[in-house]
Amino acid sequence: MNIALIAHDKKKDDLIRFVLAYKPIIEKHSLFATGTTGKRISEETGLSVHRFRSGPLGGDQEIGSYIANDKMDLVLFFRDPLTAQPHEPDVSALIRLCDVYSVPLATNMGTAEVLVKGLERGDIEWRGVQKERED
Numbered sequence: 001m002n003i004a005l006i007a008h009d010k011k012k013d014d015l016i017r018f019v020l021a022y023k024p025i026i027e028k029h030s031l032f033a034t035g036t037t038g039k040r041i042s043e044e045t046g047l048s049v050h051r052f053r054s055g056p057l058g059g060d061q062e063i064g065s066y067i068a069n070d071k072m073d074l075v076l077f078f079r080d081p082l083t084a085q086p087h088e089p090d091v092s093a094l095i096r097l098c099d100v101y102s103v104p105l106a107t108n109m110g111t112a113e114v115l116v117k118g119l120e121r122g123d124i125e126w127r128g129v130q131k132e133r134e135d
C-alpha cells in the first residue's frame with residue numbers, strides 16, 4: 001500500500017511519535033510525505049520516505065494528484081485546527097479528493113490509530129482488489 005504522511009508544524013512531533021509507535025506495521029508499506037514532514041520522518045525514524053514539496057509550496061497538491069490517479073491508498077494527515085495555514089485551499093482540496101476517491105483519511109491521531117490497526121488486519125485490502133478490477 002502507498003501511504004501519505006503529512007503533519008502541520010505543531011503536529012509534527014505527534015506524527016513522529018505515532019510513526020515510531022507503529023513502525024512495525026508502517027515500515028511494510030511505501031511511504032510518501034510532504035517535504036518537511038518527510039525529512040523529519042526519515043531522519044528520526046530511519047524509514048525511507050518519498051518526499052514531495054513542502055505543503056505550502058505545492059506538496060499537498062502533489063499528493064492530491066496521486067490520489068486522483070489512484071496511487072495513494074491511505075492518508076494520515078495530522079492537521080492543526082488551531083493555526084491558520086497560508087495554503088488552506090490546498091489542504092481542503094486534498095481532503096476533498098480523499099472523499100471523491102474513497103481513500104481512507106485520518107486527520108487526527110485517534111483516527112490514524114484505528115486506520116493503522118485496520119491496515120495491519122487487512123481491512124484496506126479492498127483497495128488492491130478494486131485496482132485489479134480497473135486494470
Ligand SMILES: O=C(CO)COP(=O)(O)O
Nearest residue numbers: 034035036037054055056
Ligand atoms: O503544510 C503541510 C500540509 O498542509 C505539511 O507540509 P510540510 O511537511 O512541508 O511541513
